[in-house]
Amino acid sequence: MEENHEIPDYVNIKIGKNNKLHSVFKKPVPHIITLTKSVIHGWSGDAQKNGRRACTAERFLLNPYRGCTHRCQYPCYTCAFSSFSPYYKLFWEQNIPTVVINFPEVLAHELDNPDLKFAAWGYLSPTTDPFQKPLEPHYELTYKIMKILVERNLGFEFITKNIPGKKVVDLLQDYPYAFAQFTITSNDENFRKIFEPGSAPYEKRFDAMREFHEAGIPVILRYDPVEPLFNDKEEIIKDVFSKAHESGAQHVIFSISDKNSRYWDLYTTNLNRHGYRNLIDQLEKIYVEKQAGELHANLTYREGLIKKALKIAKENGLTFALCMEFIRDLKTKRFIDLNQKYKTSNNCEGIDTQLFRKNAESKWIPIKNCDGNCLYGNCSNFCKIPSLKRCKALKLSDWKKFTKNIQKINNKSSQSKLSTF
Numbered sequence: 001m002e003e004n005h006e007i008p009d010y011v012n013i014k015i016g017k018n019n020k021l022h023s024v025f026k027k028p029v030p031h032i033i034t035l036t037k038s039v040i041h042g043w044s045g046d047a048q049k050n051g052r053r054a055c056t057a058e059r060f061l062l063n064p065y066r067g068c069t070h071r072c073q074y075p076c077y078t079c080a081f082s083s084f085s086p087y088y089k090l091f092w093e094q095n096i097p098t099v100v101i102n103f104p105e106v107l108a109h110e111l112d113n114p115d116l117k118f119a120a121w122g123y124l125s126p127t128t129d130p131f132q133k134p135l136e137p138h139y140e141l142t143y144k145i146m147k148i149l150v151e152r153n154l155g156f157e158f159i160t161k162n163i164p165g166k167k168v169v170d171l172l173q174d175y176p177y178a179f180a181q182f183t184i185t186s187n188d189e190n191f192r193k194i195f196e197p198g199s200a201p202y203e204k205r206f207d208a209m210r211e212f213h214e215a216g217i218p219v220i221l222r223y224d225p226v227e228p229l230f231n232d233k234e235e236i237i238k239d240v241f242s243k244a245h246e247s248g249a250q251h252v253i254f255s256i257s258d259k260n261s262r263y264w265d266l267y268t269t270n271l272n273r274h275g276y277r278n279l280i281d282q283l284e285k286i287y288v289e290k291q292a293g294e295l296h297a298n299l300t301y302r303e304g305l306i307k308k309a310l311k312i313a314k315e316n317g318l319t320f321a322l323c324m325e326f327i328r329d330l331k332t333k334r335f336i337d338l339n340q341k342y343k344t345s346n347n348c349e350g351i352d353t354q355l356f357r358k359n360a361e362s363k364w365i366p367i368k369n370c371d372g373n374c375l376y377g378n379c380s381n382f383c384k385i386p387s388l389k390r391c392k393a394l395k396l397s398d399w400k401k402f403t404k405n406i407q408k409i410n411n412k413s414s415q416s417k418l419s420t421f
Helices: 077-081 086-094 102-111 135-139 141-151 167-173 189-195 202-214 234-246 262-272 277-286 297-313 396-411
Strands: 010-015 019-025 032-034 059-062 096-098 121-124 156-160 178-183 219-225 250-254 287-291 292-297 319-324 326-328 333-335 357-358 364-366
Touching: 010 032, 010 086, 059 102, 077 086, 077 262, 086 096, 102 141, 121 141, 135 141, 141 156, 141 167, 167 202, 167 234, 178 202, 178 357, 202 219, 202 234, 219 234, 234 297, 250 297, 262 277, 262 292, 292 297, 297 319
Parallel strands: 032 096, 059 121, 121 156, 156 178, 178 219, 219 250, 250 319
Antiparallel strands: 010 019, 287 292, 326 333, 357 364
């Protein structure tokens, strides 16, 4: 990612055969503004083909920002997306994020569509931090999105390395269908400055976690990604897990960083910049396993660390789950989810993330007896919709079709069965 360069007044974004010139706004940080026609979509990649999905529940993935001022140097999903998204490419090449300014209005319009009567749990945000500063304090897109979801009685979560603030706490206090995930990957501020330079200090994140917990809002620790030779030390994991539990966390999500070829070049460049050239040879011996075009730490290292983290989680009263940790079956070429071996919770997040429906008064309500575990659950109501297990980048049109399918199913069902819907 380029950090020191002259900021242009305009940038050209090419989408397909079309080019569009965007003004670059210099404050509060250099960024561009764009519009979108649709926002609702789900996990991408077809799990039925290769089994590479670990997320137990389908989601409405909500990304009001393209690019992230935290500039994490693992690197993160914004780097991966830069290979096919011009907005993420702009961020990685020129350090200019994009603000999707009409995102809240489009979301409200889609949720209020009369043909949409079936919805997934909202997710803020899978590729960028929804509370990144200074863009979120300036535009408040995440806050507006959360307010729209609260007003419609829909469930959602957020993941952040920043401080959401009292305004968000006040919005979510006493609201039953929301929870907070705080990513805290070390107790060493030097690690943060190397790998998460734009994020909030760790102690401030623990304070924020505690603030949400004391307001009655469920909080979760994300200790991911682990960077081998840096934050994989047992004493660091113990300290972070212990502090998280003291701050109100009941669950931890854990994973080890993976690298594609582009990640690796950026990663090693960053290590060189900070004087860690001597570790690169050791890391090359750890990252020898290839999965779906990415380099993963070898299985012996991963499982050894996962077992230690699981033990520490149990000692601190935390339930435990992994995020996107797989092994490859060499015979079938399919991926096997390690979560099934190590997680101690029903869902990845340790909290039920149920689906929602519109009732006769067109109000969104949670579906009775639904825990949101579409991937591995045995839900008698909705297992007849296999697409919810497959990770097929579902869009608004797909959810409208599901509504029709469910109505047909339930029209043939008994009244007693209808009561569970």
